[in-house]
Amino acid sequence: MPNNKFLMGIDVGTGGGRCFIFDLDGKEIASTYKEWTYIFPSNIPYAVEFDPDEMWRTIKFCIKETLAKSKISPNQIAGVSSTSQRQGLVLLDKGGNELYAAPNMDSRGYIEAEELEKYYGKDIYQITGRWPLPFFGPCRLLWIKKHQPEKFKAIQKLLMLSDWVLYKLGQVTVSEPSIASSSMLFDVKKRQWSKEIAGWIGISENILPEIHDSGEYVGNVTKKASSETGLKEGTPIITGGADTQCGLIGTAAIERGQTTIVAGTSTPVQMATEEPILSKEMKTWTSAHAMRNRWVLESNAIWTGLVFRWFRDALGDLEKIIATILNVDAYELIDKEIESVPEGCNGVIAVFSNIMDAKRTLKTRPRGAIFGIAHNRSDLTGKKEIARAIIENTCFAVLGNCLQLEDISK
Numbered sequence: 001m002p003n004n005k006f007l008m009g010i011d012v013g014t015g016g017g018r019c020f021i022f023d024l025d026g027k028e029i030a031s032t033y034k035e036w037t038y039i040f041p042s043n044i045p046y047a048v049e050f051d052p053d054e055m056w057r058t059i060k061f062c063i064k065e066t067l068a069k070s071k072i073s074p075n076q077i078a079g080v081s082s083t084s085q086r087q088g089l090v091l092l093d094k095g096g097n098e099l100y101a102a103p104n105m106d107s108r109g110y111i112e113a114e115e116l117e118k119y120y121g122k123d124i125y126q127i128t129g130r131w132p133l134p135f136f137g138p139c140r141l142l143w144i145k146k147h148q149p150e151k152f153k154a155i156q157k158l159l160m161l162s163d164w165v166l167y168k169l170g171q172v173t174v175s176e177p178s179i180a181s182s183s184m185l186f187d188v189k190k191r192q193w194s195k196e197i198a199g200w201i202g203i204s205e206n207i208l209p210e211i212h213d214s215g216e217y218v219g220n221v222t223k224k225a226s227s228e229t230g231l232k233e234g235t236p237i238i239t240g241g242a243d244t245q246c247g248l249i250g251t252a253a254i255e256r257g258q259t260t261i262v263a264g265t266s267t268p269v270q271m272a273t274e275e276p277i278l279s280k281e282m283k284t285w286t287s288a289h290a291m292r293n294r295w296v297l298e299s300n301a302i303w304t305g306l307v308f309r310w311f312r313d314a315l316g317d318l319e320k321i322i323a324t325i326l327n328v329d330a331y332e333l334i335d336k337e338i339e340s341v342p343e344g345c346n347g348v349i350a351v352f353s354n355i356m357d358a359k360r361t362l363k364t365r366p367r368g369a370i371f372g373i374a375h376n377r378s379d380l381t382g383k384k385e386i387a388r389a390i391i392e393n394t395c396f397a398v399l400g401n402c403l404q405l406e407d408i409s410k
Contacts, residue, residue: 004023004024004072004076005023005024005076005077005078006021006022006023006024006029006070006072006076006077006078007021007022007023007024007077007078007079007080007081008020008021008022008063008066008077008079008080008081008231009022009080009081009082009083009240010059010062010063010080010081010082010083010165011082011083011084011243012055012059012082012083012084012085012088012161012162012164012165013084013085013243013264013265014085014103014104014105014264014265014306015035015036015265015305015306015309016033016034016035016036016058017033017034017036017055017058017059017062018031018032018033018062019031019032019059019062019063019065019066020066021066021067021070021072021077024078029070029072030066030067030069030070031066031069032061032062032065032066032069033062034058034061034062036050036054036055036058038050038103038105039051044108045108045110046106046107046108046110046134047102047106047107047108048102048103048105048106048107049100049101049102049103049106050101050102050103051101052090052098052101052164055101056168059165059168060228060229063229063230063231064229064230067230067231074230074231074232074235075232077231077232077235078236079217079235079236079237079238080169080221080231080235080236080237080238081166081237081238081239081240082162082165082166082240083162083240083241083242083243083246084160084161084162084164084165084179084240084242084243085103085104085161085243085265086104086160086179086181086182086242086243086244087103087104087135087136087137087182087183088102088103088104088160088161089101089102089106089137089140089158089159089160089161089183090158090159090160090161090163090164091144091151091155091157091158091159092155092156092157092158092159092167092173093154093155093156094154094156096167096171099151099154099155100144100151101164102140103161104135104182105135106135106140107133107134107135108134108140108143109134109135109136109138109139109140109141109142109143110134110139111143112134112138112139112140112142112143112146113132113133113134113136113139114132115142116132116138116139116142116200117131117132120132120197120200122282123196124138124184124197125278125282126278127187127188127189127194127196127197128181128184128185128186128187128188128194128197129181129188129276129278129285129286129287130184130285130286130358131282131358131359132184133184133358136183136184137158137183137184137185138184138185138197138200138201139184141158141201141203142201145201145202155203155207156207157173157207157209158183158185158203158207158208158209159173159175159209160175160179160180160182160183161179162179162240162241162242163175163179163209166218166219166237166239166240168225169221169222169225169229169231169237170218170219170220170221170222170225170237171219171222172218172219172237173209173210174209174210174211174212174218174219174239175208175209175210175211175212175239176211176212176213176214176216176239176240176241176290177191177211177213177214177288177289177290178214178241178242178245178246178287178288178289178290179240179241179242180193180211180288181242181286181287181288182242182287184197185197185198185208186288188276188286188287188288188295189276191211191288192211193205193208193211212239213239213292214239214240214241214290214291215238215239215290216238216239217236217237217238218237218238218239219236219237220233220234220235220236220237221233221234221235221237241290242287242290243262243264244262244264244268244270244296244298245270245287245288245289245290245296246290247260247262247270248260248262248270248272248289248290248296249290249291253270253271253272254272254289254291254294255272256272256273256274257271257272257273257409258271258272259271259272259402259405261398261402263304263305263394264304264305265303265304265305265306265309266300266301266302266303266304266305266306267300267301267302267304267305267353267394267397267398267401268298268299268300268301269298269299269300269301269398269401269402269405270287270296270297270298271296271297271298271405271409272289272291272294272295272296273294273295273296273297273409274293274294274295275295276295277295277297277408277409279358279408280408281359282358282359283299283356283357283358283359283404283408284297284298284299284356284358284404284405284408285297285298285300285356285358286298297405297408297409298356298405299355299356299401299402299404299405300356300401301353301354301355301356301394301397301398301400301401302353302354302356302397303352303353303368304352304353304394304397307350307352307353307368307390307394308331308387308390308391311334311386311387311390312330312331312334315383315386316330316334319333319334319337334384334387337383337384337387338384338385338387338388338391340384341384341385341387341388343392344392345372345381345385345386345388345389345392346372346374346377346380346381346385347372347374347381348370348371348372348373348381348385348386348388348389349370349371349372349389349393350368350369350370350371350386350389350390350392350393351368351369351370351371351393352368352369352390352393352394353393353394353396353397353398354397355397355400355401355404356401356404370386370389372389
């Protein structure tokens, strides 16, 4: 084992950060996960941000902890890469400092999305495979341009979150097609940044990072990053990809028609294609795959894992306390509790997840409802029935999205 080589992956998820170490056969050696929190500025409607210093501290912790768990030398790490949630953005100034950092939930650009939809909606969809929505890059950039003009003028580089991790590790400013597709600044057919959209929103093409294919060597871990993370200085840095498309690689969904359901904060359902396929009704998304010469057609059950996390945090205090005592995950206890609940959840129905319609369902705030509670039968329509109803809602929504992809791809 002292002479063996290993690979490290860092994931910037919506709910938290992860670090993995794998051997060259793909076997997981060690991993660490830590949740993070977001900032909700009270003076900016629908805005969500994160503290980049705090997020970087979490990532550093995950790297150090995973190295310690693995009991391998940093010299044995043959390369490091990153995946991330899609749509998240970091804007850098001339000195490389973060001007703005926000996850995929930041929807401050809702008015700007309506403006882009009105004047350029169909054109943007044909170029990017995405309908203008508040959390996409152009809408947020237009908001900053309107409300924080000095900050807008100071922008020197735009990075997606997986790009930002590589920047923190190696001071490289690059991107790759699968994560760039989520920016709504990327020409999905040409697999390059869109000059038209950059012009429409008034940004210089120079702020957009150089595009490399996923899996390319782009730099090395710096001395500073080495001292902060425990990685060896000079460790090769490799472009990663969008979390969902990397999930497709992990499930070998590469050839035309192969489809993967990626359960997470939301639940995207992606089908691999050999050419970009666009929905005539503009209901779905089209993106570059993390594989060369492949694309993905996507529908999405939307709020799934995030709803289950809400359930844990809002109704699962007891499970969290017991989980801490037993040193297990609270979700494991919740899963055990719902095993006794019959199909149909004794009439309890949860409505959170949905069938994706990019022009309609993704415009709304993430709200849901629970029906069928019998106020005089808490034994039959209680907490565990609500938990199972959320899962059943997710399952039916996933099925509906699979059928939608099947229909559009014909």
